Amino acid sequence: KIACEVKNFNPEDFLDRKEARRMGAFTHFAIAAADQAMKDSGLKITDANADMVGTYISSGIGDFWAIEREHEKLLTQGPKKVSPFFIVSAIVNLAAGNVSIRYGAKGPNSATATACSAGAHAIGDSFRIIERGDADAMICGGTESAITPMSIAGFDSMRALSRRNDDPTRASRPFDAERxxxxxxxxxxxxxxEEMEHAKARGAKIYAEIVGYGMTGDAYHVTQPDETASGAVRVMQRAIKDAGISPEKxxxxxxxxxxxxxNDKFETLAIKKVFGDHAYKLAVSSTKSMIGHALGAAGGIEAVITVLALKHQMLPPTINYENPDPDCDLDYVPNKARQAKIEYALxxxxxxxxxxxxxxFKRYEE
Structure with a gap:
C-alpha cells in the first residue's frame, strides 16, 4: 500500500500538452532528467557533432500505466478505443528514442530491459561505446514509472514488498534486522x-571519471542470489579489474x-569476499532507504548519487538502520551522512x- 512517488511532477513543465499525451510517464521522467543533465553539462549538439552524441536510457518495464489503462479500454470499450500511441508510449526504448529526437542526438541509440540493473547497464554500455570510439558523448541512465495496481500486486504476491503500511517512512530499512x-x-x-579529452577541450564541468564496469549473470534463480553470492562477487571483481586498481582503493x-x-545478506557476503579485511574499513550505504527502489531507474539514480558523493566527499546514509543484523556487519553509514576522503567509489x-x-567512479581533480 506504500510507495515512493515523484510528487507534484507536471510533464508540461518540460513538454507541451500534445507531446506529453503521446508519451509514457517513464519517458516524461527521462526527458525531465535529461533536460537537467544537458543544461548542467553545457553540451551543445549541432549538425557537426550529432553523429557522435548518443542516447542510452534503460527501463525495467516501460510504461506500466499505459499497459493497464489501455487494457482496461480494450475490455470495456473495445479495440477501437485503444490509443494509437499506446505502443510508442509503452515500449522500453522510447525514453531513449524521445530524448534522441528532442536533442537531435544521432549517435548510438539504445536501451536495455535488464530489470533493476537496467540503468547501470546503460551507463556501463555507454562507457564501452565511448571507449571504442563510436561516440564522444552519451546521454545515459535509467527511468521507471511502475507504481501501478498491477505492478504492486505482482511484487506483493512475490512477497518482495515491505508490509509496514502503518509506518511508511520507516519501511525501507536496508541491512536492518527487521527489514x-x-x-x-x-x-x-x-x-x-563524455570522452575525457573531448570534455576538457570544451571546458566541461567534470564531476568524476568512470573507470570500471563489470557485468555478470547468476545462472541460479530468477529472483534469489545463490548462497555463495557468486554473481555479485564476480561483477565487483570484474569492475575492479577493469579499473586497474586494487580492492583497497x-x-x-x-x-x-x-x-x-x-539481497542485503548476500550483498554483504559478496562485499566481504571481494574486499576481505578492507570490507570493514570502507563505507557502504543504501540510498534506497531514502528514495525507495526505482527498479530500472535505480542504477541511474544511484550512479548520479555515487558521483556526487565523490564530488562533495560526502557519504549518503542508510536511514532506518536501528537493529543490527549479525549477517550484515559492515559500516552502513547509519542514519546520518558524513564527510570522508574517498578517491574511488563503486x-x-x-x-x-x-x-x-x-x-x-574516480574522483576528478584538475
Missing part, C-alpha cells in the same frame, strides 16, 4: 558521459541494498533473472 521487503519507487537518473560502495532479507545493481552490473 521485510523493498518500497517501490519511481523516477529517472541521467548523466552525460575503493572507499565507498553505494549498495544495491533493497531492504529484502536475501555502485552495485542486481536484477531479476540474475543480471548484475557494477560501476566504478
Amino acid at each position: 521485510d521487503g523493498f518500497v517501490i519507487g519511481e523516477g529517472a537518473g541521467i548523466m552525460i558521459l 575503493i572507499g565507498y560502495i553505494n549498495a544495491h541494498g533493497t531492504s529484502t532479507p536475501y 555502485t552495485n545493481s542486481f536484477g531479476f533473472g540474475g543480471t548484475n552490473a557494477c560501476l566504478i
